[in-house]
Amino acid sequence: MKIACYDCGREFPVDSFPVRCGCGGLLTVHQTFHSVDAEKLKATFHERLQERGTSYASGVWRYKELICPDLPDSFIVTKYEGNTGLYAAQAARDYAGLRQVWLKAQSENPSGSFKDNGMTVAVSFGRFTGSTSFACSSTGNTSSSLAMYAAVAGCRSVVLVPEHDVSISKVLQTAAYGAEIIRFPGTYDDGIRFLEKRGAELGLYVCNSVNPFRIEGQKSIAFELAQDLSWSLPDWIVVPGGALSNVSALGKALRELKELGFIDKLPQVAVIQAEGASPFHRMVNSGLPELAPEPTPRTIASALNIGNPPSWRKALQVLQETQGITASVSDAEIMAAKAVIDRSGIGCEPASAAALAGLRKLVLAGTIHKEETAACILTGNMLKDTDALKGYLSSSTVQKERRIEA
Ligand SMILES: *Cc1c(COP(=O)(O)O)cnc(C)c1O
Numbered sequence: 001m002k003i004a005c006y007d008c009g010r011e012f013p014v015d016s017f018p019v020r021c022g023c024g025g026l027l028t029v030h031q032t033f034h035s036v037d038a039e040k041l042k043a044t045f046h047e048r049l050q051e052r053g054t055s056y057a058s059g060v061w062r063y064k065e066l067i068c069p070d071l072p073d074s075f076i077v078t079k080y081e082g083n084t085g086l087y088a089a090q091a092a093r094d095y096a097g098l099r100q101v102w103l104k105a106q107s108e109n110p111s112g113s114f115k116d117n118g119m120t121v122a123v124s125f126g127r128f129t130g131s132t133s134f135a136c137s138s139t140g141n142t143s144s145s146l147a148m149y150a151a152v153a154g155c156r157s158v159v160l161v162p163e164h165d166v167s168i169s170k171v172l173q174t175a176a177y178g179a180e181i182i183r184f185p186g187t188y189d190d191g192i193r194f195l196e197k198r199g200a201e202l203g204l205y206v207c208n209s210v211n212p213f214r215i216e217g218q219k220s221i222a223f224e225l226a227q228d229l230s231w232s233l234p235d236w237i238v239v240p241g242g243a244l245s246n247v248s249a250l251g252k253a254l255r256e257l258k259e260l261g262f263i264d265k266l267p268q269v270a271v272i273q274a275e276g277a278s279p280f281h282r283m284v285n286s287g288l289p290e291l292a293p294e295p296t297p298r299t300i301a302s303a304l305n306i307g308n309p310p311s312w313r314k315a316l317q318v319l320q321e322t323q324g325i326t327a328s329v330s331d332a333e334i335m336a337a338k339a340v341i342d343r344s345g346i347g348c349e350p351a352s353a354a355a356l357a358g359l360r361k362l363v364l365a366g367t368i369h370k371e372e373t374a375a376c377i378l379t380g381n382m383l384k385d386t387d388a389l390k391g392y393l394s395s396s397t398v399q400k401e402r403r404i405e406a
Pocket residue numbers: 113114115141142209240241242243244245246247303304349351352379380381
């Protein structure tokens with residue numbers, strides 16, 4: 001394994017790397033997959049589905065050979081994350097107008113979002129390098145996840161959470177796990193800038209998605225999806241895009257699965273942004289070579305409220321390699337798709353519903369064909385944002401609820 005700058009290629013020691021390279025680039029992990037035999041590993045991954053109570057019972061660490069092969073097992077901090085449901089939901093299929101739609105419910109993770117897939121690896125690796133204080137900037141899900149794993153490891157967590165436009169449910173969850181919460185005026189982007197500058201000198205191990213081990217862990221979402229579907233992926237995988245770490249990890253996972261012979265064909269990737277926070281979609285759509293940050297991001301999907309996504313270069317490579325596309329959806333489209341997912345019994349927070357809303361839009365536009373198949377990654381749990389629920393339920397459904405007289 002090597003850690004190198006994604007932009008200039010400079011290498012860093014595995015046990016002490018900076019948040020970013022001096023050139024401003026993000027770091028990335030280069031795995032050396034010596035003696036990986038895809039068929040043998042498939043059998044191993046299948047056998048591990050029977051594990052209980054060991055780190056291999058986790059839906060992330062099941063794939064340790066492809067994620068963090070050299071980490072001694074004793075450093076693993078796990079809550080048996082992953083192992084989430086894959087649903088062939090009829091309602092989602094009808095809504096998107098597609099032959100087959102799967103919902104991969106990362107919302108079923110222990111802290112309620114896909115951030116757990118990456119965080120278990122970042123915190124485990126941080127412990128391996130001797131860190132005991134962990135930090136992140138967050139719109140609420142990264143902080144909940146970090147606070148949970150730090151608590152499990154008996155370590156300290158410090159989280160920067162914007163004062164505005166963050167779901168109170170997430171802040172309370174983060175606080176309840178015992179994190180030190182710093183609220184600040186500004187956005188996620190300001191928080192991450194602060195940590196990039198000051199994190200190391202404050203002795204904090206930064207667990208935002210600029211940490212390359214978050215990306216390695218998040219690859220497991222694609223691994224699990226592929227394993228669930230007997231190593232044959234749908235035509236499209238659709239993800240909501242905020243900081244763009246999820247799509248970066250998805251793309252890296254697909255690339256590695258293909259190179260190692262686990263899958264024959266790369267699916268196409270679609271990234272869906274919220275209209276009020278869609279700098280990546282705007283860049284791709286207009287063919288501009290550089291991302292122009294959105295100074296005042298604003299969307300009801302608070303997890304997507306990010307104007308300057310750090311991982312945009314990695315995400316762009318994923319689009320290029322998979323003939324991927326982007327779209328943006330309005331808050332109204334997001335909430336309409338969310339209502340469909342909620343009523344199907346699966347449920348999700350607004351940001352997750354952007355994927356289904358975007359899929360429907362792309363099918364209506366003819367960009368994705370009715371005969372193709374797709375999987376939407378549901379990134380966060382329904383109870384992560386009860387305000388959003390109140391917003392659409394209070395006016396209609398809840399009033400229709402009948403009182404039962406005792
Ligand atoms: C973090 C998050 C996203 C965005 O993922 P990125 O990797 O930042 O693009 C989407 N939905 C939810 C629920 C999230 O927590």
